Amino acid sequence: MIAHLRGRLLSKSPNEAVVDCAGVGYGVTISVATFTSLPVEGAETSLHIYTHVREDQISLFGFAETQEKRLFEKLLTISGIGPKLAITVLSGIAADRLVTAIRSGDHASLTKIPGIGKKTAERVVLELKDKLDDMAVPVADASGVHHGPAGDDVLSALVNLGYPRPIAQKAIETAIGKDAAAAHDFETLFRAAMAAIR
Secondary structure, three states: OOOEEEEEEEEEEOOEEEEEEOOEEEEEEEOHHHHHHOOOOOOEEEEEEEEEEOOOOEEEEEEOOHHHHHHHHHHHOOOOOOHHHHHHHHHHOOHHHHHHHHHOOOHHHHHOOOOOOHHHHHHHHHHHOOOOOOOOOOOEOOOOOEOHHHHHHHHHHHHHOOOOHHHHHHHHHHHHHHOHHHHHOHHHHHHHHHHHHO
């Protein structure tokens, strides 16, 4: 099973990329979000891969971010959602907005996505609402204050490393409290938050 590809990007379109790995060109179905993060054609790139095997074909689905791949895999657990619809969902709404919509039971946002009707939206919310605790959403403290894009990314990184969300949020707040400028730089804030956790 192919889980990761790294190689030269031969071509890209909003729904497919071809990656040359040691002379073999792999056709990979991608979301619009992954397409926008790809480098120019000819540059080196890497993708997290989900391999879908059917009797008559093997399909590769590629993701720039591990969170997007994990969301894709969770969508596949729902009856009526196959890989093509799952990639359409991820092209129709940003990963963090999808997590927020599912958690808050926002059926209206889900039904705006092509291919997702009212019943499918209800199934998605019902089956995934309590299974997304490890997925990052924009960080906000108790007063609802956001810590900016760097804070969101650091929270995501800390949660993905296994730290509980409340502890990660507290560490970010502590780091920003000591150095407000850190809120604008991912690396500085990440290091300061790690130090605060320890």
